[in-house]
Amino acid sequence: MPSANQSGTVSPGGTWKAGLPVCLLGCLLPVMLVLNGCATHRPVFYPNEHYTLVGQQVAQREVAECLQLADQAGAANNKGGKVAGSTAGGAAVGGAAGAAWGAVKGDAGENAAAGAAAGAAAGLVRGVMRSGNPGPIYKNFVQKCLRDRGYEVIGWK
Numbered sequence: 815m816p817s818a819n820q821s822g823t824v825s826p827g828g829t830w831k832a833g834l835p836v837c838l839l840g841c842l843l844p845v846m847l848v849l850n851g852c853a854t855h856r857p858v859f860y861p862n863e864h865y866t867l868v869g870q871q872v873a874q875r876e877v878a879e880c881l882q883l884a885d886q887a888g889a890a891n892n893k894g895g896k897v898a899g900s901t902a903g904g905a906a907v908g909g910a911a912g913a914a915w916g917a918v919k920g921d922a923g924e925n926a927a928a929g930a931a932a933g934a935a936a937g938l939v940r941g942v943m944r945s946g947n948p949g950p951i952y953k954n955f956v957q958k959c960l961r962d963r964g965y966e967v968i969g970w971k
Contacts, residue, residue, distance in 0.1 A: 855948055857960060857967040864964035873965065880959035889955040
């Protein structure tokens, strides 16, 4: 069975190496960022009298205005903090798992580093995917703004 090498690559036998998480970051992160940009959560309206009167185009313009007001008021989502926290958490879990595996197999340091890198990559992807979910303060602000304009928000999608 091939062993880990210092270059951080996949050996001819196809086993996991420390460089794989770096490849995952470089390859998957741009894809995740694009998908996250497409997955922004927005309010869903009940088709009450006001919504029916103004139509979907006006309603979506007013959603954009309320989202902007929420950002300006400081109710922003703190997406960077969520992503960073998820990345750090993934690194900690991955490092601990790698060290435990290394203690059994005899190379705790190298396995801890590889585990931390893999955990950070997984945590980063998880954080990017979840960062599109607005926080409760942000949602409440936007919903109040829309309610004041005559809309009934029934959820977020």
